[in-house]
Amino acid sequence: MSDLTFILKEKPKFTLDMSPIIPEKLSGLNQTKIKKIKLIYGKESLDVGELFEISGKAGECISIEKSCDKLICVGKNMKKGSITIKGNVGDLLGQSMNRGTITVKGNAGSWVGTAMTGGEITVIGNVGNFTGAGLPGDTFGMNRGLIHVHGNTGDRVGDQMRRGMIFVHGNAGDYCGSRMHAGTVVILGQVGKYPGDSMRRGTIILAKKPKHIAATFKSCGNLKMQFLRLFFTQLSEMKTDFSVLNKFGPLTHRFLGDLSRNGKGELLILQAMDRR
Amino acid sequence: MKINGVQIDNNFAEAFPMKATRIIVTAMNLKWAYRAANALRGFATSVIACGVEADIEKELKPSETPDGRPGLSLMIFAMSTKQLEKQVPIRVGQTVMTTATTACYSGMESDTQVSMGKSLRYFGDGYQISKIINGKRFWRIPIMHGEFICEETTGVQPAIGGGNFLILAKSARQGLTACEKAVDAIKKVEGVITAFPGGVVGSGSKVGSKYPFLSASTNEAFCPTLKGVVKTELGPEIGSVLEIVIDGLDEASVAKAMRIGIREVCSYGPKNGIYRISAGNYGGNLGPHLFYLHEILK
Numbered sequence: 001m002s003d004l005t006f007i008l009k010e011k012p013k014f015t016l017d018m019s020p021i022i023p024e025k026l027s028g029l030n031q032t033k034i035k036k037i038k039l040i041y042g043k044e045s046l047d048v049g050e051l052f053e054i055s056g057k058a059g060e061c062i063s064i065e066k067s068c069d070k071l072i073c074v075g076k077n078m079k080k081g082s083i084t085i086k087g088n089v090g091d092l093l094g095q096s097m098n099r100g101t102i103t104v105k106g107n108a109g110s111w112v113g114t115a116m117t118g119g120e121i122t123v124i125g126n127v128g129n130f131t132g133a134g135l136p137g138d139t140f141g142m143n144r145g146l147i148h149v150h151g152n153t154g155d156r157v158g159d160q161m162r163r164g165m166i167f168v169h170g171n172a173g174d175y176c177g178s179r180m181h182a183g184t185v186v187i188l189g190q191v192g193k194y195p196g197d198s199m200r201r202g203t204i205i206l207a208k209k210p211k212h213i214a215a216t217f218k219s220c221g222n223l224k225m226q227f228l229r230l231f232f233t234q235l236s237e238m239k240t241d242f243s244v245l246n247k248f249g250p251l252t253h254r255f256l257g258d259l260s261r262n263g264k265g266e267l268l269i270l271q272a273m274d275r276r
Numbered sequence: 277m278k279i280n281g282v283q284i285d286n287n288f289a290e291a292f293p294m295k296a297t298r299i300i301v302t303a304m305n306l307k308w309a310y311r312a313a314n315a316l317r318g319f320a321t322s323v324i325a326c327g328v329e330a331d332i333e334k335e336l337k338p339s340e341t342p343d344g345r346p347g348l349s350l351m352i353f354a355m356s357t358k359q360l361e362k363q364v365p366i367r368v369g370q371t372v373m374t375t376a377t378t379a380c381y382s383g384m385e386s387d388t389q390v391s392m393g394k395s396l397r398y399f400g401d402g403y404q405i406s407k408i409i410n411g412k413r414f415w416r417i418p419i420m421h422g423e424f425i426c427e428e429t430t431g432v433q434p435a436i437g438g439g440n441f442l443i444l445a446k447s448a449r450q451g452l453t454a455c456e457k458a459v460d461a462i463k464k465v466e467g468v469i470t471a472f473p474g475g476v477v478g479s480g481s482k483v484g485s486k487y488p489f490l491s492a493s494t495n496e497a498f499c500p501t502l503k504g505v506v507k508t509e510l511g512p513e514i515g516s517v518l519e520i521v522i523d524g525l526d527e528a529s530v531a532k533a534m535r536i537g538i539r540e541v542c543s544y545g546p547k548n549g550i551y552r553i554s555a556g557n558y559g560g561n562l563g564p565h566l567f568y569l570h571e572i573l574k
Contacts, residue, residue: 144408163408184407201405226379226423227407227416230343234409264403 003061003084004034006052012070014042015090016051019073023081023100026058034058064089069109075102078119091128094121097145110154111135113147116164126151129173132166132185133159140181142166148241155192158185161202167235167242177204180265184231188244199258199265205231206269207248217257217267224250225268247272277570279542282550284569289440289534289555292563294323294353295360296435296525297390298383300336301372302347312378313348315371320352321472322521324481324492328363329353329437329523331469342381343425349383351469353523357388357432364430365395372426373399373417379425382412386431393417393426436565439468439522439530442480442498442554443541448516450549452476455518457544458537468524468533477519483558495556513551527565531572538573 004026017040026034035049048054056063060081064074067087074090075083078097084105091109094102094116101120110128113121114135131153132142140162147166155173158166161183171189178194180202191210196217205228228250235242248270255267277284301316303309313332320330330352341347352367354360372380373396380392393415397404400417406428407414413428443458445451459475462468470476485493496502497509498517510517520537524530544550555569 182406203405203407224422226343226377226425227405227414229345230379230414230425231407231409233342233344238410264405266405 002056003063004054004056004058005063005065006048006054008052008064008066008068008071008087011068012041012051015070015072016041017073018064018071019076019095021048021062021064022075022078022083023058023060023062024079026062029058067106069107072109075100075121078102088125093123094119094147097121107151112149113142113145113166114138115140116142116145116147118145120146120148122148122150124150126170127153129154129156130159131157131168132161132164133157142183148239150241152189153187157187158183158202158204161185169241169244176210177202177265180204186245196255196258196263196265196267198261198263200261200263202265204265204267206267209269210267213255213267214258214260216260217255218259220254220256222251222253222271225252225254226250228252228268228270277573279539279553279573280545281547282542282545283552284538284542284573285552285554287555287569288557289438289567289569290557290560290562291436291438291440291530291565291567293565294329294355294435294437294523295357295432296351296353296384296523297360297364297430297432298333298349298351299364299368299392299430300341300347300349300381300383302336302341302343302345302379302381303375304345304377306335306346306348308375308377309346309348312372312375313350315375316350316367317471318371320367323353323355323359323437327354327359328367329469329471330367331471331475333469334463334466342427343379345379351467351523351525353435353437353469353471355437357390360432361390365391368392368426369396369399373419373424376421381414381425381427382430384431384433386433388432389429390432391428392430393428396424396426433525435523435525436527436530437523438556438563439524439534439565439567440477440480440519440556441534441538441541441569442556443518443520443550444498444510444514444552444554445516445518446513446549446551448478448518450544451516451518454541454544454548454550455520458520458540461540462520462522462533462537465524465529465533465536467526467529468522470520470522472521475520477521480517480519480556483562498554509554511551519556527567530565531567534567534569535572538569 038045072090088106107125134141141160143162152170174192176195180199193212253269405416481492
């Protein structure tokens with residue numbers, strides 16, 4: 001059975017709220033009914049059929065093609081199945097998603113995986129700011145789940161994160177892991193200023209020394225962290241993409257903080273070596 | 277029935293239901309993993325007084341352990357999950373955690389779980405860190421040599437304890453030589469352990485005693501020094517009786533271990549002082565798992 005495919009007819013002028021297009025809401029619907037689903041477009045509502053060409057049958061998998069950055073809230077509140085997006089996508093990708101997988105073969109906007117409580121988001125390109133963060137007013141950011149970014153991220157990745165993991169192959173902006181409560185952020189590229197600002201707990205693993213570390217982080221020195229052996233081994237088993245960590249050893253420069261918040265979070269700056 | 281001239285009694289071993297867990301201990305190298313594992317399995321020979329029965333199941337290659345270091349898999353058996361819940365954190369905390377460079381992980385998936393890191397984390401005095409990796413929670417406890425990593429819980433499954441056979445030999449030296457070979461062969465069977473020292477019981481017991489405060493006492497019918505005084509099971513040629521007790525995850529693995537062990541012992545034959553094989557039972561009153569020697573050796 002082919003995936004239910006939505007092909008965008010033309011790039012919208014305004015933002016298009018895609019939150020109704022998730023597997024559990026479309027399950028059991030035929031194409032006629034799907035075409036009549038209303039999507040919020042700017043200040044008005046439009047039928048899906050006016051915006052997308054649809055093919056395939058509703059099931060666990062959805063594919064969105066010729067996507068662009070005006071499509072927001074893709075996979076919002078998703079609880080099962082998978083969504084594959086070919087092209088770029090806008091803000092709030094996978095907001096509050098609970099299970100399932102979202103794959104973006106392009107770039108994504110800001111607030112990727114905000115308030116997510118499970119599932120997995122993979123972005124092959126770059127993402128904007130506040131990846132895995134909470135929305136303004138929220139107490140926590142993402143709470144379980146995995147955000148996997150192959151490109152770069154903007155500022156404040158993992159802001160207020162509660163649980164889960166964000167793995168970035170590229171660079172990250174300033175204030176990476178700010179206000180973290182727990183969870184793990186891994187950045188393999190260059191990180192901007194003030195990583196871990198105001199973090200209380202959690203782990204930020206950096207492959208390169210950040211541009212600036214706040215004075216409220218105290219160095220524990222260069223240490224061999226047993227945890228990293230476990231972490232690298234388990235991640236390599238999870239996904240082959242993570243086996244890139246195998247070039248790093250357990251030797252790391254550890255910083256604890258943020259002491260301005262009496263924090264017990266950690267910044268681990270990896271050092272490449274033979275891990276055995 | 278005779279194997280290589282060794283008489284096999286038409287008898288059965290009586291085993292009973294237990295609960296088992298498997299844990300994986302890793303360390304900087306196998307030497308230190310063994311130090312931890314040997315400490316954990318110390319004083320864990322019999323549930324009669326030790327609380328649990330435990331032993332090393334097998335060595336694990338780095339590719340088989342959660343953290344990619346050399347390790348050992350251990351199995352711990354108890355009469356109840358409650359008993360395991362009490363014993364596992366104590367033993368892991370006092371033996372594995374205290375051994376330098378070690379880490380401890382669950383080696384069994386199950387819906388029923390008992391605590392490991394869940395209890396031990398408090399040793400971190402507030403500096404402990406929890407990490408969920410691949411759906412499993414691990415605790416990182418800062419300790420003086422670095423960090424002790426321990427999985428939060430380990431799985432528990434129903435198991436069988438007390439599978440056994442008796443080796444009736446001319447002398448203790450001859451019996452033990454055959455037993456050592458049998459225990460080595462049994463170690464190759466997955467899912468079983470022989471928890472007694474060296475895998476061999478030198479003082480097999482019966483249930484009960486003339487003393488009301490004692491739940492188990494010497495099995496006088498198999499004591500060579502009491503021949504002629506008590507109703508003995510031993511002929512004049514028998515000078516020593518040893519027992520191999522096997523705990524396993526299921527009937528099939530216990531039966532396989534018994535079969536392999538008995539055949540190894542019998543390979544020595546009467547020439548080398550091995551005369552008879554029997555089994556310990558309590559008339560079928562102790563447990564539902566009966567291993568008839570003639571059947572398992574078919």
